[in-house]
Amino acid sequence: MILSIAWRNIWRNKVRSITIMLSIALGLFSGLLVLSLYQGMMNSRIRSVIESEVGHIQLHHPKFKNDYEPEFVIKRGEDILNQISKLPEVKFVAPRSISMGMLSTANGTAGVQINGVVPGLENNISQLKSKIQEGDDFDTLKRNQIMIGRKLAGKLKVRRGSRVVLTFTDPAGEIIAGAFKIRAIYKSENTQLDESYVFIMKNDLNRLLNIDPDFHEIVILLHHNEDVKPVNQKLKKIFSSLRSETWMEISPETELMTKTVDQYSYIIMIIIMMALAFGIINTMLMAILERTREIGMMLALGTNRLRIFLLVLYETVILTLAGTPFGLFASWLLISYFNKQGLDLSYLGSTEMLNNFGFGTMIYPEFPKEKLSGIVIIVIGTALISSLFPALKAIRMQPVDALRK
């Protein structure tokens, strides 16, 4: 009956109760919106890392990544590519030859990572073609074409059709230089990469390095993110002479960022709920003070203090939980809308800043389903903590004093 009294007490002052329920709904709505934005940004960053930069898994010669020495190639690379492409979990696979070098123009020089790619295969992995802002995709019949990032082009004051010189060392340690014509200028969501990654055709780089038909890197894109670890294990067993790494190992900063943002999002939620807790405490204290005489009477009749405590606790929890579905539903509705339509943050004038951190400006907020249990625990925790002060106030009443009020 205590639960029934608690439920009915809530409706004694409808306006007050509805106001507090709406505050809880609004707090939850705001919290979930922030969480979904973070989640959307992080998913977009992970997608960008996987689909535009490193793929799900990469294979190299075990020593290649120590100093990016061109001599450490993957031998019989074509056979390995064929084997990998036959794995059912694999969506696309592509080879890359890589060299560290200098890009020189009449206006200056810059240190770059030269990526030798097979255009048809690379476009499946990093969607290079779709990032072209100016110019065209590689013409496979022509030699010595290069694609450079918008940021680097601006820095070196070059444009489509400009000539540049790439200088790097071959496996024997000899310095090689090659003149290239800018075929296209691309722009990705990661300004740092745009400034340091240049793309040429694998055949051109292999010829200059004299490593044909080998190459340095195999990039793999899978059908499903959750297959990353098992497929990586499988590849490690099959190609034990190569180093197989997942995107989390290749880009540990992205994983760290995801985890940090996860923690921040919970902290934001807790801050919102703490602010709400004061509203709940205030409302419940008012309700208790208005009912001093009634509580005194219940104590006089023989209602023990635990039951009085539970009465206040139930009222607070019901108030809080009643607001929760509204907050969840409203946020789900809005987040689902923006998940389909996308939320363009470029209107906030933060494109440059977001790109510098490797984030795109178009965010697709995602309802944080996997965090729901954590959120509900935070909400219930808030309700329980908020009820403590009013409940203690109620049980400390002396019936003889309370009845005089």
Place this chain on the structure above:
Amino acid sequence: MDTVIDAHNISKVYNRNTIPVYAVNNVHLHLNRGEFTALVGPSGSGKTTLLNMIGGLDKPDEGNIFINGQDITALSANELIDFRLRNIGFVFQSFNLIPVLTAKENVEFIMQLQKMDKKDRDERVLQLFQQIEMVDKLDERPSRLSGGQQQRVAVARALATKPQFILADEPTANLDSKSASNLLDIMAKLNKEENITFLFSTHDQRVIDRARRVITLVDGRIINDTAAVSTAHQQA
């Protein structure tokens, strides 16, 4: 006769450290089962304080109170709550029903606290509402009942757990004559038929006229007790 209430030398003092004010001063009170007693006196004479102490709502600064032989002044606050639930029925001046519960639920509430099972509760509620002649108002909320009806429900609630006695603090103070008369009829009937002990504090002459024993309190002291007078007459 069975002794229900036995208060020895009880006093309640306010402002003990400055100018002491005795709300109740060295009172002896002895009530037997089945008595129908009015505690009368002017405002501030200590009636409510004495009633609160007998009901275990307040503790005396001096003296002891025995209810059915148990010294309630020795009980802790939590033990007193349980003692009140099992032994004492209260009827307050301003009705004091739980407003969100129906008349039936108000009476049932106290039985639920005693963990009485549903079947026994239903039977007892029906019996009590027949006694207060309000069977047709079982499902009404207090706000839809008159003052007299609310006070009758309060009496039913006080009787619900079959207490040792009922303490009623000015039960007719907020009632019109007809309602007050009805309430007194019901209480007198319960006293007569079920031998329930009643102790009222009152100003109301109608209650005093119906009481079989009248105790007069002035400045915290008993100055007259009709039972003592009649005993003295008998002894003479």
